[in-house]
Amino acid sequence: MIDLNDVSKVYQIGTEKVRALDHATMHIYPREFVSIIGPSGSGKSTLMNIIGCLDTADAGVYKLDGIPIEDYSERQLAKIRNEKIGFIFQNFNLIPKLSAWENVELPLIYRGVRAAERSERVRSALERVGLLNRARHLPTELSGGQQQRVAIARALVTRPSLILADEPTGNLDSRTSREIIDILHELHEQGNTVVLITHDNDIARQAKRSVHILDGRLSEVQL
Amino acid sequence: MIMSLKMALRSIGSNKLRAVLTMLGIIIGVMALVVLVSIVNGATRTVTDQMASLGNNYVQAYVWGYGKKVVTMSDLNEWVESEPLIEAVAPDAQSDSMAKYGSKSQRMTIRGTTPAYYDINGLQLAAGRFIKNSDIQNGSRVCILGPSAVDALVGYTDCVGDELSLDGLRYTIVGVLGKSESLMYSGYGENVVYIPYTAMIRQFPNVAEGITSFYATAPEGTAMAEAEAAVRSFLAEKVGQDDWGNDNYYVYSMDVMENAMGNVTNVLAILLGGIASISLIVGGIGIMNIMLVTVTERTREIGIRKAIGANRGTILRQFLLEAVVLCMMGCAIGIFLSWCILRLASVVVAEMSMSFTLSGTVVLLSVIFCFVIGVVFGLYPANKAAKMKPIDALHYGG
Numbered sequence: 001m002i003d004l005n006d007v008s009k010v011y012q013i014g015t016e017k018v019r020a021l022d023h024a025t026m027h028i029y030p031r032e033f034v035s036i037i038g039p040s041g042s043g044k045s046t047l048m049n050i051i052g053c054l055d056t057a058d059a060g061v062y063k064l065d066g067i068p069i070e071d072y073s074e075r076q077l078a079k080i081r082n083e084k085i086g087f088i089f090q091n092f093n094l095i096p097k098l099s100a101w102e103n104v105e106l107p108l109i110y111r112g113v114r115a116a117e118r119s120e121r122v123r124s125a126l127e128r129v130g131l132l133n134r135a136r137h138l139p140t141e142l143s144g145g146q147q148q149r150v151a152i153a154r155a156l157v158t159r160p161s162l163i164l165a166d167e168p169t170g171n172l173d174s175r176t177s178r179e180i181i182d183i184l185h186e187l188h189e190q191g192n193t194v195v196l197i198t199h200d201n202d203i204a205r206q207a208k209r210s211v212h213i214l215d216g217r218l219s220e221v222q223l
Numbered sequence: 224m225i226m227s228l229k230m231a232l233r234s235i236g237s238n239k240l241r242a243v244l245t246m247l248g249i250i251i252g253v254m255a256l257v258v259l260v261s262i263v264n265g266a267t268r269t270v271t272d273q274m275a276s277l278g279n280n281y282v283q284a285y286v287w288g289y290g291k292k293v294v295t296m297s298d299l300n301e302w303v304e305s306e307p308l309i310e311a312v313a314p315d316a317q318s319d320s321m322a323k324y325g326s327k328s329q330r331m332t333i334r335g336t337t338p339a340y341y342d343i344n345g346l347q348l349a350a351g352r353f354i355k356n357s358d359i360q361n362g363s364r365v366c367i368l369g370p371s372a373v374d375a376l377v378g379y380t381d382c383v384g385d386e387l388s389l390d391g392l393r394y395t396i397v398g399v400l401g402k403s404e405s406l407m408y409s410g411y412g413e414n415v416v417y418i419p420y421t422a423m424i425r426q427f428p429n430v431a432e433g434i435t436s437f438y439a440t441a442p443e444g445t446a447m448a449e450a451e452a453a454v455r456s457f458l459a460e461k462v463g464q465d466d467w468g469n470d471n472y473y474v475y476s477m478d479v480m481e482n483a484m485g486n487v488t489n490v491l492a493i494l495l496g497g498i499a500s501i502s503l504i505v506g507g508i509g510i511m512n513i514m515l516v517t518v519t520e521r522t523r524e525i526g527i528r529k530a531i532g533a534n535r536g537t538i539l540r541q542f543l544l545e546a547v548v549l550c551m552m553g554c555a556i557g558i559f560l561s562w563c564i565l566r567l568a569s570v571v572v573a574e575m576s577m578s579f580t581l582s583g584t585v586v587l588l589s590v591i592f593c594f595v596i597g598v599v600f601g602l603y604p605a606n607k608a609a610k611m612k613p614i615d616a617l618h619y620g621g
Contacts, residue, residue, distance in 0.1 A: 074534065075534045078535075078537075079532065081530060087531065095524050095527055097237055109226055110532040110534075158532075
């Protein structure tokens with residue numbers, strides 16, 4: 001599914017070059033639940049951006065479903081993000097002007113799904129995260145946990161093959177964190193590939209497999 | 224598309240004060256354009272209407288047959304009956320004569336004509352009457368004095384019923400003309416005496432050969448150019464060309480004057496419209512400015528949209544549509560306010576018999592213009608938004 005081969009990414013910060021990813025090699029198979037763990041500044045966000053097709057590598061080859069990402073045009077990448085990947089961010093990244101319902105609906109609009117089917121799918125996605133009764137609320141009217149659940153609904157409404165969660169519990173208290181993790185477990189059990197990025201060992205332990213990242217280098221760890 | 228439109232409207236609605244302030248430039252620009260051009264159009268219409276109402280919508284023809292081919296009064300009468308484009312004709316025969324009233328003598332221009340001449344030239348009677356049909360039939364020796372002729376020969380207006388002599392023949396004065404409002408009529412500088420055309424033929428043998436000049440009018444609603452063409456074809460048939468291939472006639476119409484007037488006002492309208500367009504462009508720059516601010520403010524939103532599958536085209540369309548919608552809303556408000564202003568102005572100047580109406584052409588023009596401005600000035604900010612990298616946009620400001 002995900003095939004990183006010798007991928008490097010260098011950032012220029014001031015005069016200093018920061019090697020965010022250093023010859024990273026990793027494979028993730030379909031239907032896996034993998035956590036990527038590392039302290040802040042270790043390059044895990046960069047890894048997530050590359051896996052999520054938000055950024056491209058400087059060197060090395062990243063294959064998603066067997067096809068090298070460099071071969072895609074901007075338009076095709078947008079389509080891949082829309083169809084194959086569901087993002088869950090630490091700070092939720094909901095659009096503040098749109099209601100929960102509209103936020104969840106947006107990726108389907110971009111995909112060009114017809115109104116009737118759209119409404120059906122948004123309903124079931126919100127139902128899944130238990131927020132159907134708050135569909136008309138704006139993100140600012142929802143609690144952090146609720147916002148993250150809206151974000152999860154938005155990620156899974158497109159039925160992506162890969163769910164990419166970047167510190168999904170970073171801004172949440174432990175009780176709501178557990179709720180979110182439970183939802184991720186459910187998604188995994190239903191056949192999704194889930195990649196969870198975190199700095200928290202306890203959270204990482206939830207996954208069947210863990211990859212450790214430090215200074216841009218990856219290593220498998222047994223938990 | 225409808226979704227994008229809804230999104231654009233919501234985005235504009237989310238900051239109403241800013242939207243209104245941004246639109247203000249467009250509103251003022253549209254108002255300047257529509258109001259100025261409509262006022263010029265209204266004023267032009269009033270002036271041309273007044274010109275038309277003065278009875279000067281005639282075609283004038285000069286004929287020189289050199290005795291070979293002539294146009295007679297009966298030719299003219301027959302032609303008027305059969306030609307739908309011509310309503311009335313009046314011959315204008317001229318001669319020179321010594322007029323004598325009491326003991327005073329004065330050289331006068333004598334014009335022999337028919338009753339139709341009065342309306343065609345928009346004359347005004349100060350006293351008495353003009354030539355009548357019975358005068359024509361009988362060749363009555365009656366005359367009407369022009370205002371300068373009265374001054375020169377009689378000295379007072381109250382001379383109807385008196386007699387004067389023209390080259391020794393006695394004529395009864397039946398009417399006196401006052402100063403006409405007609406702008407175009409040239410006969411006032413001269414000492415003119417009008418007599419029936421038939422009386423003229425009897426007394427002045429040189430006139431009998433044929434009509435040398437006549438006026439013709441078209442029925443209301445006929446274009447002067449068409450009437451002019453009808454006169455031309457009539458004369459081409461009657462007198463044609465001379466041995467050297469030159470026309471034996473010359474036709475002149477008030478159309479020429481109207482066109483000249485039209486040209487002047489068109490230039491005026493274009494000039495004012497041009498100035499107003501500048502303010503529209505300034506308004507467009509205001510839109511671009513605000514759109515750039517909006518794009519920066521919404522960098523994060525752009526990032527989110529891109530992450531969940533919006534491509535460059537989607538983002539471009541979204542922001543472009545927002546700019547265009549902003550422009551078109553400003554345009555609509557501007558047109559509405561212009562309509563209000565014109566209604567108000569019409570009430571104020573109603574006494575001057577002017578009226579201003581919203582010209583459809585100008586409205587259409589300003590709508591198209593606003594659309595183009597929206598696209599042109601929206602394109603740069605929209606493109607800036609579309610080009611953002613999702614990763615940079617997502618991490619903007621935290």
